[in-house]
Amino acid sequence: MIAAGTAVVTGMDVVAPTGIGVEEHWAATLAGTPAIGPIERFDASGYPVRLAGEVRGFDETVLVPPRLVPQTDRMTQFALAAAEGALNDSALDLSTVPEFERAVVTANSSGGFEFGQRELENLWSRGSDYVGAYQSIAWFYAANTGQVSIRHGFKGNCGVVATEQAGGLDAAGQARRVLRNGARVVLTGGTDASLCPWGFITQLRTGLLSTRTDPSRAYLPFDADANGFLPGEGGAMLVMEPYDSATTRGARIYGALTGYACGFDPPPGSGRPPVLARVARRALDDAGLGPGDVDVVFADAVGTPELDRAEASAIREVFRRPVPVAAPKALTGRLYAGGAVLDLVTALLCLRDQVIPAAAGVRVDPRLDIDLVTGAPRPAAISTVLVLARGYGGFTAAAVLSHPGKDR
Amino acid sequence: MTTFTLEDLGAVLEDAAGAPETGAWNDEVLDLPFYELGYDSLALIEASTRIGRQLKITIPDDAVVEMKTPRTAVEYVNARLKGA
Numbered sequence: 001m002i003a004a005g006t007a008v009v010t011g012m013d014v015v016a017p018t019g020i021g022v023e024e025h026w027a028a029t030l031a032g033t034p035a036i037g038p039i040e041r042f043d044a045s046g047y048p049v050r051l052a053g054e055v056r057g058f059d060e061t062v063l064v065p066p067r068l069v070p071q072t073d074r075m076t077q078f079a080l081a082a083a084e085g086a087l088n089d090s091a092l093d094l095s096t097v098p099e100f101e102r103a104v105v106t107a108n109s110s111g112g113f114e115f116g117q118r119e120l121e122n123l124w125s126r127g128s129d130y131v132g133a134y135q136s137i138a139w140f141y142a143a144n145t146g147q148v149s150i151r152h153g154f155k156g157n158c159g160v161v162a163t164e165q166a167g168g169l170d171a172a173g174q175a176r177r178v179l180r181n182g183a184r185v186v187l188t189g190g191t192d193a194s195l196c197p198w199g200f201i202t203q204l205r206t207g208l209l210s211t212r213t214d215p216s217r218a219y220l221p222f223d224a225d226a227n228g229f230l231p232g233e234g235g236a237m238l239v240m241e242p243y244d245s246a247t248t249r250g251a252r253i254y255g256a257l258t259g260y261a262c263g264f265d266p267p268p269g270s271g272r273p274p275v276l277a278r279v280a281r282r283a284l285d286d287a288g289l290g291p292g293d294v295d296v297v298f299a300d301a302v303g304t305p306e307l308d309r310a311e312a313s314a315i316r317e318v319f320r321r322p323v324p325v326a327a328p329k330a331l332t333g334r335l336y337a338g339g340a341v342l343d344l345v346t347a348l349l350c351l352r353d354q355v356i357p358a359a360a361g362v363r364v365d366p367r368l369d370i371d372l373v374t375g376a377p378r379p380a381a382i383s384t385v386l387v388l389a390r391g392y393g394g395f396t397a398a399a400v401l402s403h404p405g406k407d408r
Numbered sequence: 409m410t411t412f413t414l415e416d417l418g419a420v421l422e423d424a425a426g427a428p429e430t431g432a433w434n435d436e437v438l439d440l441p442f443y444e445l446g447y448d449s450l451a452l453i454e455a456s457t458r459i460g461r462q463l464k465i466t467i468p469d470d471a472v473v474e475m476k477t478p479r480t481a482v483e484y485v486n487a488r489l490k491g492a
Contacts, residue, residue: 067426067446129461132424133454 002256004244007176007186008404010251011090011239012345015078015191017053017232017332020063021085025342026349028331030377032360035332036215036230041195048211049204051218052195053232053333065151071134072147073112074233078191078338079144080151082237086187087152090239090251094152097184103156104149105175106237107167107190107337109391112139113199120198148187148237156183164391165300166262168235168340169399173260175240184245191235192336203231206392208304216361219334221301221327222308222372224365229303229329235338236345254348258384259287259400266394275396276300277314280386283398284318287384291319294400295380296356298343298387299372301327302334311388312368322371324380326350327359340389344399347385351403355379410463412485414438417478420458425451438479449473452481459485 002008014021017035018028028035038044039052055078060069063081072080083104087094094102119135137143142160149158157178161170168190175188194203203209210228212218219230246253261282263275284290297319300311315325328346329335335342350356356378364372383403390396418433429446430437437445442452452475456467465488475481 065426067429070424070426071450129457133450133457134425136450 002243002402002404004242005180006243007179007240007257008243008246009238009254009257009348010092010241010246011086011088012236012254012348013082013085013089014236014342014345015055015058015082016234016236016335016338016342017055020055020058022089022345022349025345029328029346029357030355032331032358034215034360036219039195042197044200047200047204049200049209049230050213051215051230053230053335054195055234068147071138073115073138073143073193075108075110075112075191075193076138076143076147078193078234079106079148079237082189082191082235083148083152083187086237086239092185092239092249092251099153099155101156101182101184102154103178103183104145104154104158104187105160105171105178106145106148106188107161107163107171107341108141108144108192109162109164109167109337110192110194110199111141112143113194114196115139117196117198144191152187154187157181163395163397164393165334165336165339166389166391166395166397167337168344169260169387169389169397170262171341172238172257172344172399173262173397176257176260179240179242184241186240187237188240189235189237189341190337192338193233194336195231195233208302210303219303219330220362221299221303221330221359222312222364222368222370223362226303226305226308230333232333232335234335234342236341238341238344253404255351255401255404257399258402259283259289260398261286262397264394265396274310274314276311276388276390277317279396280314280318280388280398283386283400287400287402289384289400293384294319294323294386295382296324296326296350296385298347298385299325299327300388300390301329301359302390307390308368312370315370324356324378325370325372326356327362327372328357330359330362340387340397343387343389344401347387347401350382350385351401354382356382410489412463412482412489414478414482417482421447421451421455424454424458439477441476463489465489
């Protein structure tokens with residue numbers, strides 16, 4: 001039974017390497033269609049990393065209002081398209097919700113790198129008069145929240161979280177808080193798009209990226225051959241409402257955000273363990289559930305041996321049984337702030353269709369001792385999903401999604 | 409001598425900040441406030457920088473603030489061209 005004020009998801013839309021739109025993404029995810037390939041957005045031949053999960057076929061002249069195209073980075077164009085799609089999907093009549101009771105909370109981790117690179121090139125090659133006025137807002141982490149808020153008249157408690165790749169879950173947690181404080185609807189989610197030379201060099205500095213050139217053997221989370229991850233672009237947006245008002249208006253409910261927690265790892269060399277297991281337990285406590293209630297875990301799945309071992313160890317420590325683990329990021333690469341949001345969408349589709357997608361191409365390392373779903377999707381009875389996310393430097397978050405069914 | 413027209417203004421604005429929400433650049437939009445056409449202060453600053461560069465005049469930010477409609481903007485630019 002879902003309590004009256006619980007945050008539920010009533011609409012969603014996706015712009016991702018796996019597809020534009022929820023169903024396209026879900027079909028590609030279930031089919032295991034690889035969305036990682038050689039980088040086409042810029043000439044990457046001089047860089048050590050050559051592959052990425054790029055969004056293909058996104059026509060901003062169709063999916064974004066024409067006035068906003070020259071003013072915004074690609075990440076914001078993704079957010080604008082996905083926000084509109086999610087609102088349409090929710091069938092919410094916005095005229096019934098006062099502007100100050102609508103909010104936007106997104107996650108972002110790169111800012112508008114591609115736009116910023118263009119303007120920096122103008123600065124050093126032609127001079128300051130040639131730097132566009134929109135650089136002042138287009139680069140900013142909050143640009144997505146701001147543009148979506150302006151476009152749809154969401155004037156309530158808006159915000160942005162910048163917690164690297166944990167951001168998608170932290171945004172959902174903050175959206176839930178905003179609903180508890182009285183908002184009637186929150187657009188939440190996140191998109192990133194920094195597949196350009198400037199964005200790329202900042203990512204290369206982490207040393208976590210795979211330098212392989214075979215798309216099928218490059219990003220292999222939990223595989224004995226794991227050797228780093230590949231970047232991707234895109235993300236998703238969700239419409240969240242309180243359960244009672246969503247049911248009153250007869251909304252279709254994908255699922256409820258019943259639990260959320262976040263934490264931060266101790267500094268390197270402290271000797272203390274990473275916080276992932278504790279954060280996962282706190283999210284379950286928050287949901288009033290135990291490890292025995294979880295039907296599938298969406299892993300963060302970084303794809304480096306050390307971080308995979310740490311995550312597998314946390315999963316074993318919390319569950320003490322072979323719980324099914326999903327790692328759909330293996331298909332898309334890591335979308336930065338958009339990655340965990342896309343996992344939320346995919347997890348909600350697991351709840352809807354009672355099937356767990358496979359981490360295509362991965363052969364799980366038996367030493368990790370986790371039940372990673374590989375090869376083909378696995379049908380299962382799914383009432384509760386735990387989604388894990390970690391960001392560079394120690395950001396950690398966990399979310400619990402529950403089936404909206406009446407007797408669960 | 410060069411004359412600056414509504415079409416010139418429209419071309420610069422569209423390039424700088426996207427198409428107007430009302431569609432075409434005709435006499436009907438001459439006296440509409442820029443904000444009704446969907447252009448905010450950033451759009452006007454961006455457009456004024458480009459116009460200044462094209463016509464080799466300097467348009468101060470204070471003057472941009474006073475340009476409320478396409479007509480006042482076109483008149484301002486033409487007055488500056490005459491004076492220059």
